[in-house]
Amino acid sequence: DAGVTQSPTHLIKTRGQQVTLRCSPKSGHDTVSWYQQALGQGPQFIFQYYEEEERQRGNFPDRFSGHQFPNYSSELNVNALLLGDSALYLCASSLRQWGGQGWTGELFFGEGSRLTVL
Amino acid sequence: AQSVTQLGSHVSVSEGALVLLRCNYSSSVPPYLFWYVQYPNQGLQLLLKYTTGATLVKGINGFEAEFKKSETSFHLTKPSAHMSDAAEYFCAVSDGGMNTGFQKLVFGTGTRLLVSP
Numbered sequence: 001d002a003g004v005t006q007s008p009t010h011l012i013k014t015r016g017q018q019v020t021l022r023c024s025p026k027s028g029h030d031t032v033s034w035y036q037q038a039l040g041q042g043p044q045f046i047f048q049y050y051e052e053e054e055r056q057r058g059n060f061p062d063r064f065s066g067h068q069f070p071n072y073s074s075e076l077n078v079n080a081l082l083l084g085d086s087a088l089y090l091c092a093s094s095l096r097q098w099g100g101q102g103w104t105g106e107l108f109f110g111e112g113s114r115l116t117v118l
Numbered sequence: 119a120q121s122v123t124q125l126g127s128h129v130s131v132s133e134g135a136l137v138l139l140r141c142n143y144s145s146s147v148p149p150y151l152f153w154y155v156q157y158p159n160q161g162l163q164l165l166l167k168y169t170t171g172a173t174l175v176k177g178i179n180g181f182e183a184e185f186k187k188s189e190t191s192f193h194l195t196k197p198s199a200h201m202s203d204a205a206e207y208f209c210a211v212s213d214g215g216m217n218t219g220f221q222k223l224v225f226g227t228g229t230r231l232l233v234s235p
Contacts, residue, residue: 004161033221042122042208042225043162056222090161094221107221109154109161 002027004093004110012116013081021076021113025093031055032074033107034066035090043090049074050096081117088112120145120211124226132234137181137196139229141209144190150212151192152223153183157205165207168192179203204233 005024013019025032031050035043045058049068063079072093078085090112094105125140143149150169154162166177173185183194192209207230210223 031221040227042210042227043223044225045213045222048221058222092162092221096221105221106164106167107162107223109163111159111161 004091004108006089006091006110006113008113009111010114010116012118014118015081015083017081017117018077018079019081019115021078021089021091021115023074023076023091023093023110025072025074025091026108029093029095029105029108030072031094031096031105032068032072033092033094034074034076035092035109036060037088037090037112039087046076078115083117086115086117088114120147120149120213120224122209122211122224122226124207124209124229126229127227128230128232130232130234131199133201134198137194137199137203137231139194139207139209139231141183141192141194141226142190143192143209143211145211151183151185152210152212153177153181153192153194154208154210154225155205156208156228162208165194199231199233201233201235204231206230 007022033048034046037043047057052068065077068074092107092109121144123142152167153165156162166175168175168185176182181196206228208228209226213222213224
């Protein structure tokens with residue numbers, strides 16, 4: 001059973017360029033969340049997709065956008081790249097389910113896409 | 119807003135010694151709390167979680183954590199460290215409790231555990 005897969009694993013871009021990162025969720029999962037992990041920091045929540053719609057969003061500018069496809073895979077797009085966008089971008093999938101007292105569904109993380117902006 | 123503070127960016131222990139990684143949280147709603155481990159060049163793996171009920175939570179690889187509401191703490195412990203435990207450990211709180219569930223998490227800055235022979 002394949003886990004969460006992300007591509008590419010590494011990429012280098014220059015300021016002002018645009019980047020697209022891809023994520024395939026774990027089999028059976030329907031929800032994809034994206035996190036940014038800067039060097040030496042904990043992951044920060046970017047947004048979450050469920051049923052092809054953005055459901056929750058963190059404190060990130062509109063330069064960060066995403067998409068979820070009917071097969072539950074997802075893309076993260078970042079426009080007008082800044083040096084500060086250099087980070088490890090983590091995709092996490094889960095199965096959205098109501099656990100009686102909240103939305104449960106453990107996050108399973110991919111190994112990430114390391115973006116370097118020069 | 120919810121937040122997490124992890125005391126100590128690095129913790130060093132000898133193999134066989136007690137592991138204690140500290141986490142304090144701030145939450146305006148009943149928290150869901152998590153510990154994740156990250157090995158080099160890998161994603162995060164869930165060690166354990168607290169939602170409701172028993173305050174002592176047991177996880178994988180012999181780790182456990184105790185939720186102490188009065189101290190707003192969720193420290194991670196392991197009685198005897200193993201070389202394979204060397205990794206980065208992150209404490210996280212659900213940003214919104216039951217409303218946002220397990221998916222929207224606020225992470226601490228992490229603690230790197232070093233284990234010496």
